[in-house]
Amino acid sequence: MVTKKDTEMMETDISLVMNIKTGNKQALGRLVERHKKLAYQIALGLVGNKDDAYDISQEAFLRVYRSAGTYDENQPFLPWFNRIITNLCRTWLKRRSLYARRMVDVDDNAYLLVDPRNPEQELIRSETVACLCRALLELPFEDREIITLQHFRGMSYDEIASILDIPRGTVMSRLYYARKKLAKLMERNNG
Amino acid sequence: MDKHLHELLAGYVDGELSDDERRAFETALVTDPELRRELEEFKKLKEVTGLMTYADLPEEVWENYWQSLYRKLERGFGWIFMSLGAIILLCFGAFSALYEIYTDPGVSLWVKAGLAALIIGAIVLLVSYVRERLFAYNRERYREVNR
Known part of the structure; x- marks a missing residue:
């Protein structure tokens, strides 16, 4: 017997967007339940602020609803969705750089925490966390994006290649250069 | 350093190489001290980031996520209709006022x-x-x- 849960699992992202195209808000609700944390975490990695990441993730779903008509059902959903989120983050960062006062937001350094489930958590000092947070926010946008997906979302190279719509080899080389820059920034911030 | 080795280095740190690629990388590692230094640097970085996680939001925020989004969606429609109504009324008002002024011989x-x-x-x-x-x-x- 096919249960309700099975039906939900069988429902692909693409079929949900097709339903959203017809104005079906329940389909949007199911898509939101499926990807809300992914959207929030991608945005958080890119803008480094919890409240703004929350707002951006919600705006991304609103864009999905409004732009569902332009979605090409022959293309996978996640790269399209990721582009919506990254474009929103770019706009947000541009706006933030115009209003430089926002840069000193006290919350900015609290978007990364030592994982409480990790038994070695006490080995990490708060300065290291702050140093990493700063270094990540100083990274160029594209580098921060790939570091977010690999280091903090724990995605495989195939998943990253799919979501960013780039070849696997490009994932590897982009990760190499992003890590080089991150290591250099951390070294500089450590003094 | 060879560009291909850069890619292999990233893949080696993340355990994403095939057996052949891993063997090729380990062979290069023996003869290349710079590559060994970079490998150590990346391992250390991976170790530090591996101990961290993104700050999550409280559970009640996630529970109310859809309701909050739905309200924004509804308000969006509200704004569209209100703006449309305001534009129509303003245009009509402006047209009527201009018509009155230009057809009034007293002005x-x-x-x-x-x-x-x-x-x-x-x-x-x-x-x-x-x-x-x-x-x-x-x-x-x-x-x-x-x-």
């Missing part, structure tokens, strides 16, 4: 001429602004750059 010709100049000026400025924005948009070099 001085100077007032009519001044008002006409004001309207023409506003239209010229609006067209010029829109054209400038369109021009800038078409010339935007990074418009298509998404990542």
Whole structure:
């Protein structure tokens, strides 16, 4: 017997967007339940602020609803969705750089925490966390994006290649250069 | 360093290499001290980031996520209809007022001429602004750059 849960699992992202195209808000609700944390975490990695990441993730779903008509059902959903989120983050960062006062937001350094489930958590000092947070926010946008997906979302190279719509080899080389820059920034911030 | 080795280095740290790629990388590692240094650097970085996680939101925020989004969706429609209504009423009001003024023989010709100049000026400025924005948009070099 096919249960309700099975039906939900069988429902692909693409079929949900097709339903959203017809104005079906329940389909949007199911898509939101499926990807809300992914959207929030991608945005958080890119803008480094919890409240703004929350707002951006919600705006991304609103864009999905409004732009569902332009979605090409022959293309996978996640790269399209990721582009919506990254474009929103770019706009947000541009706006933030115009209003430089926002840069000193006290919350900015609290978007990364030592994982409480990790038994070695006490080995990490708060300065290291702050140093990493700063270094990540100083990274160029594209580098921060790939570091977010690999280091903090724990995605495989195939998943990253799919979501960013780039070849696997490009994932590897982009990760190499992003890590080089991150290591250099951390070294500089450590003094 | 060989560009291919860069890619292999990233894949080696993340355990994403095939057996052949891993063997090739380990062979290069024996003879290349710079590669060994970079490997250590990346391992250390991976270790530090591996101990961290993104700050999550409280559970009640996630529970109310959809309701909050739904409210924004509804408000969005509200704003669209309100703006549309305001535009229609303003246009109708402006048209009626202008009609009254221009068909009223009691209003001085100077007032009519001044008002006409004001309207023409506003239209010229609006067209010029829109054209400038369109021009800038078409010339935007990074418009298509998404990542």
